[in-house]
Amino acid sequence: MRDADLTFTTNFQEKGFVFAPFSDSEKAILFREDQADFVSEELLTSAYNFKNIELESFNVSKEKYLKTVEKAIDQIISGHLKKVVISREELVSVDNFSVIEIYEKLLLTYKNAFVYAWFHPKVGLWFGATPETLLSINGTDFRTMSLAGTQVYKEHEKAVWKSKELEEQQLVTTFIEQQLATVATNLEVEKRETIKAGNLLHLRTKVSGSLKAPASLKELIRVLHPTPAICGLPREAARNFIFENEKYDRSFYTGFLGELNLQHSKEQSKTSALFVNLRCMKIKNKFASVYVGGGITRDSDAEKEWEETVLKTKTMKCAL
Numbered sequence: 001m002r003d004a005d006l007t008f009t010t011n012f013q014e015k016g017f018v019f020a021p022f023s024d025s026e027k028a029i030l031f032r033e034d035q036a037d038f039v040s041e042e043l044l045t046s047a048y049n050f051k052n053i054e055l056e057s058f059n060v061s062k063e064k065y066l067k068t069v070e071k072a073i074d075q076i077i078s079g080h081l082k083k084v085v086i087s088r089e090e091l092v093s094v095d096n097f098s099v100i101e102i103y104e105k106l107l108l109t110y111k112n113a114f115v116y117a118w119f120h121p122k123v124g125l126w127f128g129a130t131p132e133t134l135l136s137i138n139g140t141d142f143r144t145m146s147l148a149g150t151q152v153y154k155e156h157e158k159a160v161w162k163s164k165e166l167e168e169q170q171l172v173t174t175f176i177e178q179q180l181a182t183v184a185t186n187l188e189v190e191k192r193e194t195i196k197a198g199n200l201l202h203l204r205t206k207v208s209g210s211l212k213a214p215a216s217l218k219e220l221i222r223v224l225h226p227t228p229a230i231c232g233l234p235r236e237a238a239r240n241f242i243f244e245n246e247k248y249d250r251s252f253y254t255g256f257l258g259e260l261n262l263q264h265s266k267e268q269s270k271t272s273a274l275f276v277n278l279r280c281m282k283i284k285n286k287f288a289s290v291y292v293g294g295g296i297t298r299d300s301d302a303e304k305e306w307e308e309t310v311l312k313t314k315t316m317k318c319a320l
């Protein structure tokens, strides 16, 4: 970046790095490739001390979160919604942090995640280590995934999933298949698997296909995003419930980010690698806002959903 002007993309045709918010009524920020410098460095395992210190949290209103989840469950039971993802923001005080140190800690801790540090003077400083690919596309061939269901990782124990999580994740897979049918061919849905993301496990189904002409990358993004992994079903009703009830601004959390239309050589096709912005935080004025959420279905238990969000805060807290 050569200056502090903000540039945006609306049609996803430019080349660069995109940072898009959850709400599609707000614009997606673009760092243009021709305005960027590329630096490549080898990460040496450094001697960080991964202490599990207890961080002081502020503004944690468990009661408010539980009420919103109960309300969501009521809406599901009464048939207005099938699933909705409820999230919250937790403030953690951070003194004397180093951007490079946090970034390196995240890289060293989350080897399977897309780890990033992102800054713009007009927007702020964000970090994340997300396990979820929104879309990876090379020419017209693309890959995406259905990711949902959460449990704690326990060494030497085989994960057993309850019907609540299996059904919740199936809703996401079915949504993705149906949405893609309009813009893609050669759809392939792989077998469901369990993946590890930090201290947690999730259910994942990989989906691949080819973009059908004349559909564009923009259409592909719009049919997929936001999936029920981070919004809900039906999509519009869930989105409205979120805007009316979460009572805070998700901002870039549950948006997406990544490389857009990069061409690594003249012979190669354009590639994009976009990730859902999960397990992330924004740091501003000595505070980190850590963003966490989880899918609510008719079988949800509010207290357990709360605990799940507490576990998810650890992904970012351990780098602070």
Ligand SMILES: C=C(O[C@@H]1C=C(C(=O)O)C=C[C@H]1O)C(=O)O
Pocket: 085, 087, 132, 147, 148, 149, 150, 202, 229, 230, 278, 279, 291, 292, 293, 294, 295, 296, 312
């Ligand atoms: C919403 C988040 O994660 C999403 C919700 C999950 C769930 O409800 O089990 C699991 C993975 C993600 O799709 C988050 O990490 O904040």
